[in-house]
Amino acid sequence: MQTDFLIVGGGVVGLTSAQVLLQAGYRVTLVERGTVGREASWAGGGILSPLCPWDYQEAVTRLAQRGMSMFSEAASTLHASTGIDPEYQRSGMLLLPPYQAELAAQWCAQHQLVLQSVNLADYLPVEMGSGLLLPEVAQVRNPRLLHALRKRVEMLGGMILEQHEVQKFEIAGERVVALQTTQGKFGADAYIVAAGAWSKTLLGEHALNMDIRPIRGQILLFKFDTPPFQQILLKENLYLIPRRDGHVLVGSTLENVGFDKSTTVEARDSLLQRVREIFPGWRDRMPVQHWAGFRPGSPDNIPTIGRHPRLTNLYANSGHFRYGVTMSLASAELLLNEIEGKPQPFPVEEYRWH
Numbered sequence: 001m002q003t004d005f006l007i008v009g010g011g012v013v014g015l016t017s018a019q020v021l022l023q024a025g026y027r028v029t030l031v032e033r034g035t036v037g038r039e040a041s042w043a044g045g046g047i048l049s050p051l052c053p054w055d056y057q058e059a060v061t062r063l064a065q066r067g068m069s070m071f072s073e074a075a076s077t078l079h080a081s082t083g084i085d086p087e088y089q090r091s092g093m094l095l096l097p098p099y100q101a102e103l104a105a106q107w108c109a110q111h112q113l114v115l116q117s118v119n120l121a122d123y124l125p126v127e128m129g130s131g132l133l134l135p136e137v138a139q140v141r142n143p144r145l146l147h148a149l150r151k152r153v154e155m156l157g158g159m160i161l162e163q164h165e166v167q168k169f170e171i172a173g174e175r176v177v178a179l180q181t182t183q184g185k186f187g188a189d190a191y192i193v194a195a196g197a198w199s200k201t202l203l204g205e206h207a208l209n210m211d212i213r214p215i216r217g218q219i220l221l222f223k224f225d226t227p228p229f230q231q232i233l234l235k236e237n238l239y240l241i242p243r244r245d246g247h248v249l250v251g252s253t254l255e256n257v258g259f260d261k262s263t264t265v266e267a268r269d270s271l272l273q274r275v276r277e278i279f280p281g282w283r284d285r286m287p288v289q290h291w292a293g294f295r296p297g298s299p300d301n302i303p304t305i306g307r308h309p310r311l312t313n314l315y316a317n318s319g320h321f322r323y324g325v326t327m328s329l330a331s332a333e334l335l336l337n338e339i340e341g342k343p344q345p346f347p348v349e350e351y352r353w354h
Helices: 012-023 058-082 101-110 142-155 196-207 265-278 324-340
Strands: 005-008 028-031 093-096 116-119 130-134 159-161 166-172 175-181 184-186 190-193 213-223 232-235 238-242 247-251 289-297 304-307 314-318
Touching: 005 012, 012 028, 012 142, 012 314, 012 324, 058 142, 058 324, 101 130, 142 159, 166 196, 175 190, 190 196, 196 213, 196 289, 196 314, 213 265, 232 265, 238 265, 247 265, 304 324, 314 324
Parallel strands: 005 028, 005 190, 028 159, 093 232, 190 314
Antiparallel strands: 093 130, 116 130, 166 175, 175 184, 213 247, 213 289, 232 238, 238 247, 304 314
16 A cells, blocks of 8 residues: 555544645545544534633644634535535634633734624623623534545545554654554555644654643533524633534533543533523533543643654644644644645744654
8 A cells, every 4th residue: 555644643633634635646544543533623612713812822823823714715615525514603702701801802902803892691691791702713513524524535535544553653764664553554655643642652752752641621512492692602711612503512621630531420510510600591401411532732732743853754743732623724734834845824833843
């Protein structure tokens, strides 16, 4: 099997990396330890923005804003080419107090992001007082996005191999020469690690200073006949995301518990309590689903994108922490530019592999 690039990891970052490489004319094979698109990319909420963007470093802002600006067209193209609607929509995000209004206003003015002070009663029947509205914030429905990306990669000629867990990188000199997997050995001209929370573990000694660890997040899902509100709601670190069909996602926890994907009664009760403080009328309403996923946690939420410092044909696109979907299209663009030696749209030093 001749291939130019072998991508390890079938989440949103692996799939978007495959897509740009295929569109650039390369032959691509993607190997996934389980089922494509069933880990962090599936488990998250699909808010296409950092929660409070003013809380992050400029390296996060640059990558997130670039990714956000690319999503509308990308979602339309995916829908048209695959027939699967990722349900991209600019629903806006409404912040409930408490929040740092002055900091938010300064940051939004500096970064050309629209921010409005609004009367909450105009948006939510049970809320009084003022809120902040970010009307341009969009969302996407993760499982649908992943289905569309998978189909697009296959339509472009990419090969996807599931249940292929990588066991070892075979190295000769300064190059990777093969990947040993549970289903046999595979070779390529170059290799890309996009394995999310598993990236550092997978690389072992070759990870060098890469600092990526699993951070568990638990989410509740509610179902209404019609959406109970239109905007994404954010109160401190609690978010509620309304889908078109009446589903509402509520999340999420941040738990450093290793690779333990179990859900807990404590997390469910904590999330329920906080939701009911906002919506007392939900007191008797129980979630229809409760799940957990592993975010690829990284220092300051800054991913590793680019070539390995020592192995000339090994690349990473990993460690996007909470914003893999938001950053995915821009990260794939940066990776392709690095591979082809093309100019980058902005400084990329913070994402380099050290």
